[in-house]
Each structure stands twice: as structure tokens, then as C-alpha cells.
Amino acid sequence: MKDQRFKIAHKEALMGIGLVIINFAIWYGFAYGLGSGDPTKYKYVFGFPAWFFYSCIAGTIFMILLVWIVMKLFFTEVPFDDEEVDE
Numbered sequence: 001m002k003d004q005r006f007k008i009a010h011k012e013a014l015m016g017i018g019l020v021i022i023n024f025a026i027w028y029g030f031a032y033g034l035g036s037g038d039p040t041k042y043k044y045v046f047g048f049p050a051w052f053f054y055s056c057i058a059g060t061i062f063m064i065l066l067v068w069i070v071m072k073l074f075f076t077e078v079p080f081d082d083e084e085v086d087e
Contacts, residue, residue: 005078005079008076008078009078012074012075015070015074015075019063019066019067019070022063022066023059023063026055026059026062026063027055027056027059028055029055030051030054030055030059031051031052031055031056032051033051034049034050034051034054034055035049035051035052035055
């Protein structure tokens, strides 16, 4: 019988990979989308260029919240002890 812990770990690893892809897409989209123009025409948010603010500061805050939500809703506690099954 296959251990259920491996099934749970596999599911959670795929969620982690999904979070990394979302993080990279946000960072890349804002950094190269807003930051690829002429630097003299940049818009600023709290003194930072908009591309930097949205990709590095707001993106990080968003990802922290997203990871927290995923951890609370989808991740489960798994015991590390080997369970012996009586046959």
C-alpha cells in the first residue's frame, strides 16, 4: 500500500511550483513591462520607479499573502513517524 504522505507531498510540491511561476510572472511582467521604456518618462510610486515598486515591493507583499492563503487552505499537517500497519 502506498503511503499517503507521498501523495500529499507531491500535491503540495506542485502547488509550490505554481506559486514560483506566479511570482516570476508578476516580477517579469512588471519589471520588463513597465521598465522597458525611456527612463525619463518613468512614473514614480512612493519615490520608486513604478516598475520597481510593483515588481519588487507590491509583488513581494502580494506573494507573501498568497503563500499564506495557500498554506492555510491547502496544505495539511503530515506526521513524520512511520506508521506500522497490522496485518
